[in-house]
Amino acid sequence: MDLNYTPEQRAFRDEVNGFLKAELPTRLSDKVRQGKSLTKQDHEEWHAIVNQRGWLASNWPVEFGGTGWDAVQRHIFEDELTRAYAPRIVPFGLAMLGPVLQKFGSREQQDYYLPRILNGDDWWCQGYSEPGAGSDLASLRTSAVRDGDHYIVNGQKTWTTLGQHANMMFCLVRTSKEGKPQEGISFLLIDMTTPGIEVRPIVLIDGGAEVNEVFFDNVKVPLANRVGEENKGWTYAKYLLTHERTNIAGVGFANAGLANLKRIAQAEQSGGRPLIENPHFAARIARVEIDLMAMSTTNLRVISQAAAGQAPGPESSMLKIKGTVIRQEINAMARTAVGPYAMPFASEGLEEGSNLEPVGPDYAAPVTGQYLNNRKLSIYGGSNEIQRAIISKAILEL
Amino acid sequence: MNFDLTDERQMLQDGLRRLLRDSYTADAQKIIAESDTGYSPKIWDSLAEMGLIGALFTEKQGGFAGAGFDLALVHEEMGRVGAVDPLIDTAVLGGGLIAACGNDAQKALVEEVIAGTAHLALAHGEPTSRFDLSHVQTSATRNNDGYVLDGRKAVVVNAPNADHLIVSARTAGDVADRDGISLFLVPTATKGITLRSYPVVGGGLAAEVTLDQGQVDTGALLGPEGAAFDALATAHARATLAICAEALGLMEAIRDLTIDYLKTRKQFGVPIGKFQVLQHRMADVALEIEQARSAVINLAGHVDAVPQVRDVHVSATKNLIGTVARQVVEESIQMHGGIGLTAEYELGHFVKRLTMVDHRFGDTMYHLERFIALAVA
Secondary structure (H helix, E strand, C coil), rough: CCCCCHHHHHHHHHHHHHHHHHHHHHHHHHHHHCCCCCCHHHHHHHHHHHHHHHCCCCCCHHCCCCCCCCHHHHHHHHHHHCCCCCCCCCCHHHHHHHHHHHHHCCHHHHHHHHHHHHCCCCCCEEEEEEEEEEHHHHHHEEEEECCCCCCEEEECCCCCCCCHHHCCCEEEEHHHHHHHHHHHHEEEEEEECCCEEEEECCCCCCCCCCCEEEEEEEEEEEEHEEEECCCCHHHHHHHHHHCCCCCCCCHHHHHHHHHHHHHHHCCHHHHHHEEHHHHHHHHHHHHHHHHHHHHHHHHHHHHHHHCCCCCCCCCHHHHHHHHHHHHHHHHHHHHHHHHHHCCCCCCCHHHCCCCCCHHHHHHHHCCHHHHHHHHHCCCCCCCHHHHHHHHHHHHCCC | CCCCCCCCHHHHHHHHHHHHHCCCHHHHHHHHHHHCCCCCHHHHHHHHHHHCHHHHCCCCCCCCCCCHHHHHHHHHHHHCCCCCHHHHHHHHHHHHHHHHHHHHHHHHHHHHHHHHHCCCCEECCCCCCCCCCCCCCCEEEECCCCCEEEEEEEEEEEHHHCEEEEEECCCCCCCCCCCCEEEEEECCCCEEEEEEECCCCCCCEEEEEEEEEECCCCCHHEECCCCHHHHHHHHHHHHHHHHHHHHHHHHHHHHHHHEEEHHHHEECCHHHHHEEEEHHHHHHHHHHHHHHHHHHHHHHHHHCCCHHHHHHHHHHHHHHHHHHHHCCCCCHHHHHHHHHHHHCHHHHHHHHHHHHHHHHHCHHHHHHHHHHHHHHC
């Protein structure tokens, strides 16, 4: 038992810190800290900087141009990036598709797509969810029918995050209606500029439009764009989801959110003294901080198992639930903390280049939007109810 | 960073787990709980014989381990079987304070504690002190023969079994001052000390201790006069770790019992564990127990740190354990239904013992307030 990093791990953390101090543009970290929306160019700029250092593919093996880091190093890297208010590394190509291509893709697919992900030539989006297939993903209906050396794709995807920026989509389609629903699914790589594809933004309750609906009307996709075997896509999709679950606890986000909340509660006045001295508010903050201290260690326990070579198991379901509940509580407290200044609708003020003066204090502008937007945390990536079902079956064996 | 047990601790855990599994069957639990001493002297002897008590002391103190993770390991195993042995009172608090403050003559008692031949109790809390460590009204007045002790000590766990008491008393200052508190190591049979003994919910014995003109000689003073507060705080930090680890073991035992019950109890033709509403409740309980384990690890890793760091973890962990303990107790009884309320079914002993954890060394509310005060300071 040793709760401290090894000297090598500490040196690595210092190295990451040094890189962030030297290379992270203040313009970008300011936007992240102030809760402003990042443009496509912002993301691409940051990806290029990290790629220049050779650290962009933090979860890829060295042979594919990745870092070859173990789970502890990846955790340190992500943790330091979050602390420094760096933009998050967009996960679709790097964290999700990359590992699938490395394990199941053809040599040609690997040689073509993986370098393009690193260089920022492609922006990938995820074509999983459909209007009728949410938590029950295998019930998806978007169809792909063979026609010579092409598939003809018809149907609709939804909740496609940042699909408006994407030129490529990895997509689950139904290629067979025989047998169990899981057995008729294939995994296709679709060029978003193909005729017959339409992307429509979905405006959310925070005023933003980070997700989209994507419609397919007789879209021609070359057979060569199928990953692995036909009707085996469910296997690849599940493999991808295990990678999606790394860093699922969001400890770094929670720590940053808690620090921000304390700053707000220090600045806000209630009954003639700082809000943070209000015993009820202080108790709420303390409870979530105590929970977060324990979860950080739960997270490290799972990470050190992973570093010892074990795949992230059902314990990650526990982290998903606890991590999202903690972050949502912090968001709710931040909204409470700013009082009436939670009310001004600030969506435009958060866009790049806006000259609007904030109505209230700077820190108040994003909190309502963040609270509303982060209700997604307990819904996406397998809703918290799905996670409880996983715990119940895989750990408790009920 | 490493969450694996060392080879030595793995051996200790294996041996201890075997011994406890053989000693504590469900029946044994009852016999012990209903015995005159509140624990089984036979099991106590076998624990001492396998060196278990020595694992709670450093080599310098006459033991062989004594780090935070050793305390946690031993007490988690004790909790798993619902053990009622007064290890916290005799060894962690009593032996720990003598090892930290005692002179050579007094330290001889630590050897006896490790050998399993002496029992101790810390007589510190008072009827109105609640959990305030510096609240000491009991007085120690200097006279020609030494000191005269007057006052009353509340819920002194294990006092009826103890050969010696460690009594805190004020030699200077006001009732809530940190300075001016002294410790005295006195035979329980000292004239002027009377015990009103009673059993404790969940196992063990305790007493209300009255000190009426209790005359002790100067050799009874344990540590320097008027400066016992820091030693008391250290002993309480270690005892808090021990009881939190025990609580973790109790939670695991309760979790396993409840999962078994969900799998075997049938209603409406199916095991009740097939009902999603119970699956989700059980999943929440299981994940909070993992949080409890992490909290115990956090405290075990910081119990020997400087007081400012240590006490943040003491309060964070004890608060979280208190919150989770209540959830585990109430959910396990609810999911069992009526059988969960019966004295006969073994769940009862575990839930009583786990419930009482929040009544020692500061409860959930006390530690929440203390955490706030420490985190702001």
